[in-house]
Amino acid sequence: QDDLFSPPAGDAARASELTRLLNQYAHEYYTLDQPSVPDAEYDRLFRELEALEAAHPALRLPDSPTQRVGGALLDAFDPVTHVVPMLSIRTETDTEASGAAAFDGRVRRELGLSDADPAVEYAAELKFDGLAVNLRYEQGLLVRAATRGDGTTGEDVTQNVRTIHQIPLRLIGEAPPVLEVRGEVYMSHADFERLNQRQQAIGGKPFVNPRNAAAGSLRQLNSQETAQRPLSFFAYGLGEVQGSSVPDRHSSVLDWLAALGLPVCAERDVLHGAAGLAIFHQRVAALRDNLPFDIDGVVYKVNRRDLQNELGFVSREPRWAVAHKFPAQEALTTVLDIEIQV
């Protein structure tokens, strides 16, 4: 009985230690763009804390990283309040078959579907390993770009985003009066190699990985410096939209964004049920090493937007999407050996 109400002292100490450590890592990763441990290590500790909190909800501290998105903002940029919050995505790390089945099972339960009902339609995409931005277009013109920040408030990086050639300053064709596009700013492998060669030539420190290079480059105080850093972009979703009807499926939203001139990754598919998702996961895992940019998994989204609305959100993530990760490629030693620079 006691166990139910007062968690063991060892668990309380561990939860508080994990909260402190994870908050320190999140600060280094999100705010300073200088991670000190690899993602796999962060994810492992995060899952340990989640499990402790699930077993003993009393151990959930008010500053627990399981309750929030991202990290603190840099004062150097003006804050931007997101009209539609920018959330995280729940992560599955299981094998292709069981990770896909776990997500599909949850979706079917939440939607009240029985075994007799047909398979759910999903949109599957790559999980780009960069950083999320919100692009706001008014009357087709890019007026503001912001980082995700803590999900509610991001940083105004408009000047820096304007230097990214792939991001249109004016949309093509008939754009709605207000359209917010969400996507990932990333750096390709080739551009990352070239940038590190340049760093070496000028006696600078190399960047630890393309994600870190992209995040550091986008959050430069001097946009002339950002202009020297080769950044790319993929659109994967919407924020606020005014004055236009939005296509009824996520896959059609991406087609719409592509038609408006935004870069959308061609490596995506519409699939049915857990079996369809597992096949996509397997196909992308085989492709991964040959892609010209880093991904850390795939993302599955319920394709019908009316069903997305029905499923809604839990605290920091939507119920209608999941990130199905691949095993980590980096090892602790290799990351810690390299000096990191912003």
Ligand code: NAD
């Ligand atoms: P996340 O990055 O795992 O997932 C959410 C993000 O996925 C979105 O914000 C978006 O930017 C991105 N994304 C990429 N492709 C997408 C697509 N097709 N559709 C939708 N979204 C897409 O979640 P998170 O909350 O930002 O952070 C967790 C990640 O950050 C983990 O991988 C974790 O390891 C890493 N992290 C590492 C450290 C560290 O110290 N190494 C610290 C904190 C976080």
